[in-house]
Amino acid sequence: MAVLVLADRGETVSQPTRSALAAAQKLGGEVHVLVLGAEGAAAAAKLPGVAKVLVAAGDSMALAEPVAALLVSLAPAYDALLAPGSAAGKNVMPRVAALLDVQIISDVAGVEGPDTFRRFIYAGNALATIRTSDAKKVMTVRAASFDPIPAEGGSAAIEDAAAAANPGVSTFVGAEIVKQERPELTAARVVVSGGRAMGSSDSFKILEGVADRLGAAIGASRAAVDAGYAPNDMQVGQTGKIVAPELYIAFGISGAIQHLAGMKDSKVIVAVNKDEEAPIFQVADYGLVGDVFKIIPELEAELDRK
Amino acid sequence: MKILVPVKRVVDYNVKVRVKADGTGVETANVKMSMNPFDEIAIEEAVRLKEKGVATEIVAVSVGPTAAQEQIRTALAMGADRGILVEAEGTEPLAVAKILKALVEKEGPQLVILGKQAIDDDMNATGQMLAALLGWGQGTFASKVEIADGTARVTREVDGGLETVALTMPAIVTADLRLNEPRYASLPNIMKARKKPIETMKPGDLGVDVTPRLTVLKVEEPPKRQAGKKVGSVAELVDKLRNEAKVI
Numbered sequence: 080m081a082v083l084v085l086a087d088r089g090e091t092v093s094q095p096t097r098s099a100l101a102a103a104q105k106l107g108g109e110v111h112v113l114v115l116g117a118e119g120a121a122a123a124a125k126l127p128g129v130a131k132v133l134v135a136a137g138d139s140m141a142l143a144e145p146v147a148a149l150l151v152s153l154a155p156a157y158d159a160l161l162a163p164g165s166a167a168g169k170n171v172m173p174r175v176a177a178l179l180d181v182q183i184i185s186d187v188a189g190v191e192g193p194d195t196f197r198r199f200i201y202a203g204n205a206l207a208t209i210r211t212s213d214a215k216k217v218m219t220v221r222a223a224s225f226d227p228i229p230a231e232g233g234s235a236a237i238e239d240a241a242a243a244a245n246p247g248v249s250t251f252v253g254a255e256i257v258k259q260e261r262p263e264l265t266a267a268r269v270v271v272s273g274g275r276a277m278g279s280s281d282s283f284k285i286l287e288g289v290a291d292r293l294g295a296a297i298g299a300s301r302a303a304v305d306a307g308y309a310p311n312d313m314q315v316g317q318t319g320k321i322v323a324p325e326l327y328i329a330f331g332i333s334g335a336i337q338h339l340a341g342m343k344d345s346k347v348i349v350a351v352n353k354d355e356e357a358p359i360f361q362v363a364d365y366g367l368v369g370d371v372f373k374i375i376p377e378l379e380a381e382l383d384r385k
Numbered sequence: 386m387k388i389l390v391p392v393k394r395v396v397d398y399n400v401k402v403r404v405k406a407d408g409t410g411v412e413t414a415n416v417k418m419s420m421n422p423f424d425e426i427a428i429e430e431a432v433r434l435k436e437k438g439v440a441t442e443i444v445a446v447s448v449g450p451t452a453a454q455e456q457i458r459t460a461l462a463m464g465a466d467r468g469i470l471v472e473a474e475g476t477e478p479l480a481v482a483k484i485l486k487a488l489v490e491k492e493g494p495q496l497v498i499l500g501k502q503a504i505d506d507d508m509n510a511t512g513q514m515l516a517a518l519l520g521w522g523q524g525t526f527a528s529k530v531e532i533a534d535g536t537a538r539v540t541r542e543v544d545g546g547l548e549t550v551a552l553t554m555p556a557i558v559t560a561d562l563r564l565n566e567p568r569y570a571s572l573p574n575i576m577k578a579r580k581k582p583i584e585t586m587k588p589g590d591l592g593v594d595v596t597p598r599l600t601v602l603k604v605e606e607p608p609k610r611q612a613g614k615k616v617g618s619v620a621e622l623v624d625k626l627r628n629e630a631k632v633i
């Protein structure tokens with residue numbers, strides 16, 4: 080069994096990529112990493128347990144069509160192709176699977192055997208164990224379900240990946256990336272989230288005070304995003320990001336099932352809501368009933384008192 | 386230009402699903418069913434493109450049980466022109482993509498707009514798989530679509546922000562939540578939709594093998610969280626987090 084893991088782009092190896100590598104190592108056999116863009120090669124080579132790093136440079140590596148073509152050209156040497164369940168992984172891997180005539184297995188949450196996997200369905204309300212009859216496995220990995228492998232400790236060989244033909248049906252126009260000085264949402268140890276009760280984009284910012292004191296990333300419910308209080312890449316939930324921090328604090332979030340799907344694997348959940356009947360209290364380890372605008376300043380003061 | 390929009394019949398998003406006691410699946414008998422919310426967004430986008438004069442015809446397609454006619458009727462009431470129902474149950478994204486490929490070859494659309502994922506299997510795959518089978522470009526997780534001069538410019542929601550790609554048409558687009566706000570079908574339009582045609586066929590008529598690749602061994606309830614406790618004050622909360630949970 081040889082496994083190829085497609086890494087997220089970037090100079091460092093993302094935490095979801097390292098979680099995908101943990102899943103790859105559970106499959107057994109030799110693990111190789113494919114890095115898109117030369118800048119990621121050095122960091123990938125330091126990953127422990129990785130036998131080889133393949134580097135694919137070139138402008139087209141931001142697009143699904145050429146990346147899928149490349150993965151398909153590399154596929155004959157591998158029994159399984161994995162990617163993190165990031166936006167990039169979800170974009171590319173189903174395309175790869177169809178080109179190989181294989182059914183993709185999305186967001187794998189458990190590896191039970193070489194062909195048996197677990198994944199959540201219905202917004203995390205059911206957990207299915209499935210067996211694939213496809214000889215080659217193509218899957219994306221749910222980062223929150225696997226402890227990431229360490230970032231350092233290995234020394235893998237770096238090789239250039241043989242180029243594959245670009246299908247030439249797409250071009251990259253540009254990107255608008257939100258500036259983030261905080262920890263990345265899916266990798267943060269603490270996440271502070273706000274819902275519709277935050278009232279406006281200005282008052283949403285009061286979460287920053289708590290987040291600063293806890294070194295936390297800031298998340299949002301879909302209601303807060305739809306209302307324009309927070310940008311959509313902050314959304315936690317079935318259709319947004321899935322997080323599993325040590326501490327998740329939900330301010331003014333009712334706890335719809337779509338939101339819970341994105342955070343209920345958090346180690347400790349705290350809910351602050353003025354509606355004591357809010358469903359969020361059913362999953363919260365600690366609940367505090369009250370107005371978020373009164374509680375947040377009190378919380379800041381309390382956190383400042385060591 | 387013709388647009389094809391696949392729609393899926395799923396358990397309504399407001400329903401709290403229950404896992405069957407025998408572990409074979411999720412209870413779907415006597416449960417409210419609806420059109421997958423992302424597919425409503427896809428239909429809405431197609432209708433808006435028609436209203437702008439970009440599209441001339443919208444064909445709504447569903448691969449599902451006979452009852453999926455209801456979801457096609459909903460799409461027709463929102464503004465689709467006609468429907469196609471391919472009767473097949475329990476089909477996986479790869480099989481659906483193959484059925485859709487056969488329909489695309491038959492119908493000749495320039496654009497297929499799908500939802501980014503169905504809220505039952507949460508696979509997020511059919512659009513990408515269809516694009517692969519057709520060799521077309523894909524604009525997934527779209528929050529904005531502009532069609533001009535044989536090119537689809539698609540703004541995509543990615544981790545960390547937005548990204549724009551230009552696709553040579555014909556192309557595939559999958560709709561994200563913020564692409565638009567789907568309209569409600571008005572009563573007169575619901576009445577009119579009853580007269581619009583729905584063609585029915587089987588996967589075999591299209592020459593597609595729908596044998597599943599995945600076998601569901603069991604479906605279970607996810608691990609339940611322990612019931613928590615309410616605290617009376619901020620001071621008590623911080624004390625618990627520091628000294629009991631030890632997370633700050």
